[in-house]
Amino acid sequence: MNTVPKKVVVATRGSKLALWQAEHVKSQLEYNYPGLEVELNKIKTSGDKITDVPLAKVGGKGLFVKEIEEALLDGSADLAVHSLKDVPGEVPAGLRFGAFPERGDFADCFLSEMYRDPSELPYNAVVGTSSVRRQSQLKALRPDIEIHNLRGNLDTRIRKLGEGMFDAIIVAAAGLKRLGLGATYEYRLVPPEFLPGVGQGSLGIEVREDNKEILELLSRLDHSQTRYAINTERSFLQRLEGSCQVPIGGKALIRDDNELEFHGLVSDLQGENIIISRGEDVLENSAELGIRVADDILGRGGREILEEIYKLEQK
Numbered sequence: 001m002n003t004v005p006k007k008v009v010v011a012t013r014g015s016k017l018a019l020w021q022a023e024h025v026k027s028q029l030e031y032n033y034p035g036l037e038v039e040l041n042k043i044k045t046s047g048d049k050i051t052d053v054p055l056a057k058v059g060g061k062g063l064f065v066k067e068i069e070e071a072l073l074d075g076s077a078d079l080a081v082h083s084l085k086d087v088p089g090e091v092p093a094g095l096r097f098g099a100f101p102e103r104g105d106f107a108d109c110f111l112s113e114m115y116r117d118p119s120e121l122p123y124n125a126v127v128g129t130s131s132v133r134r135q136s137q138l139k140a141l142r143p144d145i146e147i148h149n150l151r152g153n154l155d156t157r158i159r160k161l162g163e164g165m166f167d168a169i170i171v172a173a174a175g176l177k178r179l180g181l182g183a184t185y186e187y188r189l190v191p192p193e194f195l196p197g198v199g200q201g202s203l204g205i206e207v208r209e210d211n212k213e214i215l216e217l218l219s220r221l222d223h224s225q226t227r228y229a230i231n232t233e234r235s236f237l238q239r240l241e242g243s244c245q246v247p248i249g250g251k252a253l254i255r256d257d258n259e260l261e262f263h264g265l266v267s268d269l270q271g272e273n274i275i276i277s278r279g280e281d282v283l284e285n286s287a288e289l290g291i292r293v294a295d296d297i298l299g300r301g302g303r304e305i306l307e308e309i310y311k312l313e314q315k
Contacts, residue, residue, distance in 0.1 A: 005213060007037040011068045011077035014042040015153045017175050021203055022081045024178075025221065028101065032220045041077050043068050062088050063245075069095060072206060078214050080206045084199030084230065085172070089238035091206065098207040098218035103226045104174040106201035106251060107190050108134060111161060111176075111183040112168035118142055118187070125167040128157065132269055134170045136247040137194050139271030154179060174201040192276070195249030195265045198233040198242075202226060225254050228286045232262050235290030240266065240298070246309055250290070258283055264293040266302040269309065275302050 008029065012022035019040070026038040045067045062069070064086040071077040072095055079098065091097070115121050118141055125142075128150030129135055135147045148166065150157050154175045161169045161183060170189070176182055205221065207214050229252035242248040247267035252260050260281055267274040277296040281289040294302075 003213070004033050004036060004217065005078075007039065008079065008214070008217070009039050009041050009077045011041045011043055011071045011080040013045055013064065013068070017154050017179055018081070018083070020178050021083065025081045025101065025203065025205060028221050029217070033217065041071060043071055069206065072208055078207070078211065079218070082204045082206060083172075084202040084204040085197035087199065087204055087206075089198075089234060089240070089242055094208055094210070095206055096209040097204050098215045099205040099222040100226045100230050101203050101205070101221050102223040103229070104201040105172075105177055105188075106196050107173045107188040108170050108194060108196055108200075109173040109176055110168055110170055110185075110187040110189055111158065112185045113161060113164075113183055114185070115168060116185045116187060118168070118189075121145060121167055126165075128160065128166040128169040129171075131170070131197070132245065133195075133197055133247045133249050133265075133267070136267040136269060136271040136274065137189075137249070137265075138170065140267070140274055141194075141271075143271070154181060158183065172196075172200055191251050191253075191263050192278075195263055195276075196251055198237045198248065198250045199230055200251075202230055204230075228252070228260060228283045229254060231286040232260055232290040235287040236262070236264050236294045237290075239291050239294035240302070240306060242306070246306065250293075252286070252289075254283070255280075260286055260289055262289050262293055264290070264297060266297050266305055268305050269312075273301070273305060275300050275305070 010022055012018050022040050029038050046063045065082055068080045069092055072080055123144050126146045126148055128148050130149055130151050150169055157169055158181050205218055232252040233250045236250045240248055249265040252262045255261055263278050265276045275297050277293045279289050279293045
């Protein structure tokens with residue numbers, strides 16, 4: 001790189017997990033570019049402000065990224081660090097992802113103070129989650145359980161579990177590991193039985209697409225295998241026109257250095273109708289693989305499921 005800027009401003013949410021992630025990127029930038037000053041710009045998003053309503057009922061996409069993306073577009077930030085699972089399939093015009101650091105744990109995690117896994121839950125147990133994707137897959141496993149809305153930062157959700165408000169909760173495993181949190185019993189929910197959110201466990205560093213200086217700066221933070229997997233997952237999400245408020249899941253796995261295997265899912269809100277598809281291809285066709293799996297799901301009833309969900313959102 002010919003010139004390194006003296007200072008970079010990073011937009012981030014203000015939760016403990018978001019700040020851990022932003023600090024992680026900050027430390028990588030400082031390590032790769034000694035002398036670079038990195039400042040964090042903490043921004044409260046719509047999703048942070050609305051904490052007493054289930055995400056699926058709030059409406060709109062990008063609840064946890066809209067205000068952060070506005071900071072990029074107006075120049076008050078040079079780059080933004082997102083939990084990629086919170087980012088809708090389409091990003092605003094003028095923005096793009098400059099880097100995907102190496103992915104963390106992609107799985108969902110079942111947490112409980114009394115029960116080892118979902119099969120041990122008593123009849124009509126109360127499980128907390130704000131994710132319709134987790135809700136639908138859990139209901140498919142255990143139709144008898146009650147799902148109660150659980151919003152708030154990760155430490156808040158775990159505190160509520162410890163206070164006995166829930167028999168179990170489901171959260172992202174990556175967040176637990178990053179903050180060193182957990183419960184008495186922890187059980188990873190993994191594919192093909194339980195699919196994570198698109199991009200779960202990954203960070204996405206978003207920038208203005210015309211900011212060549214920052215894009216070049218970020219090149220050292222990009223992890224090629226993570227980028228191939230994310231290309232597949234996000235092309236799948238884009239084809240479905242989805243967001244984190246819809247029961248859509250997907251996970252790409254790299255095999256033999258040059259092959260991708262991808263599992264994708266669309267479900268109704270009750271977990272009564274779940275459509276899963278699988279495909280594989282070489283890394284160079286990562287985006288095409290995601291589109292192909294999405295088209296298969298749409299053609300097998302996924303389109304009708306999504307249309308029904310979007311109608312409910314508009315009411």
